[in-house]
Amino acid sequence: MKKLLHIIASPRGEDSRTLKVSRVFLDNFRKRYPACNIEELKLFEEKLQPLTVKIVSGKYVLLGGGDLAGELKAAWNNVEIYIKQFLSADAYLVSTPMWNFGIPYKLKHYIDIIVQPKYLFRYTSTGAVEGLAKNKKMIVVTSRGGDYSPGSPSASYDFQMPYLRAIFGMCGITDITFVNAQPMDTGKDTAEKAITKAKEEARRAADSF
Numbered sequence: 001m002k003k004l005l006h007i008i009a010s011p012r013g014e015d016s017r018t019l020k021v022s023r024v025f026l027d028n029f030r031k032r033y034p035a036c037n038i039e040e041l042k043l044f045e046e047k048l049q050p051l052t053v054k055i056v057s058g059k060y061v062l063l064g065g066g067d068l069a070g071e072l073k074a075a076w077n078n079v080e081i082y083i084k085q086f087l088s089a090d091a092y093l094v095s096t097p098m099w100n101f102g103i104p105y106k107l108k109h110y111i112d113i114i115v116q117p118k119y120l121f122r123y124t125s126t127g128a129v130e131g132l133a134k135n136k137k138m139i140v141v142t143s144r145g146g147d148y149s150p151g152s153p154s155a156s157y158d159f160q161m162p163y164l165r166a167i168f169g170m171c172g173i174t175d176i177t178f179v180n181a182q183p184m185d186t187g188k189d190t191a192e193k194a195i196t197k198a199k200e201e202a203r204r205a206a207d208s209f
Ligand SMILES: Cc1cc2nc3c(=O)[nH]c(=O)nc-3n(C[C@H](O)[C@H](O)[C@H](O)COP(=O)(O)O)c2cc1C
Pocket: 010, 011, 012, 015, 016, 017, 018, 019, 096, 097, 098, 099, 100, 101, 102, 143, 144, 145, 146, 147, 184, 185
């Protein structure tokens, strides 16, 4: 494994519970792959390219089977930089809190930038979707204020895990492990137990990554 891209979607830096769990994964990952380059992408510190008319028009050109040229190609410079960085990795660690049952808007913005036809997916002649980011692994570490474990009363409100599985799965990344630290905000003792459990899961995930 040559490169792991760590996509960070919490703005809270050192205070982030998600990152506390991710760090355990990374410590063990580094032991397994000492030569692997770990690149960080702190989404809340990035000036992400807005999806302007030209960017969106470019997407439709690509969807129609065409190539970008002229003004549209120039407008796509920043999009292509993020796509290139994403595709240059063999593996991904996504660190994301749950926000309003889903993902923080910065992560959604990033996904809207990188998930592009001809780059991350394509439609085949039969109309099926083919993911173009093949042979890549992903681990997603999340933390949530409440508990959305399977079978719990809030389980059906978890739009985060199914969404991330669907969108990255469409791009060809189907080998995805989730480590969810939950519940974080219902009491100190419960949170500490949940973090300890998630750290153990993260440590084990690194052993088999
Ligand atoms: C804007 C915002 C929205 C949130 N929405 C939810 C939510 O829908 N469900 C939930 O269980 N917790 C929610 N939380 C709580 C966070 O998921 C929780 O505190 C998490 O551990 C924060 O992760 P972090 O410490 O890595 O930033 C929300 C927090 C914020 C700031």
